[in-house]
Amino acid sequence: MDIAVSTPCFELWLLLHFGDQHAYPTAKQAERALRRHLPGYAKKAAPDFPVEAHVIAVDRARRTLPSGASGDNPSTSVWRLLDVITETRRRARR
16 A cells, blocks of 8 residues: 655645755744745645645655655655546546
8 A cells, every 4th residue: 555655744745835845854844834835824725725836846746755765854755646646537537
């Protein structure tokens, strides 16, 4: 079974919608950094979250996993989950 992992936390995936991430943040640091972009962030995405930036976030995430291994800080494999969802939707439309 594959799972989507973000290290140090899911907020890393959200931060990738706003820019590259090369620092080695703690979970609290990542959450604070996200609040600079989304001041009202409270463990759920705001209505004005830039969902359309997911394509760029996927590219940035892939670059944070050069070896393909998850668990390094920073790293995220949420983009793989999005790939599966996108492919499943594409097949369902056939």
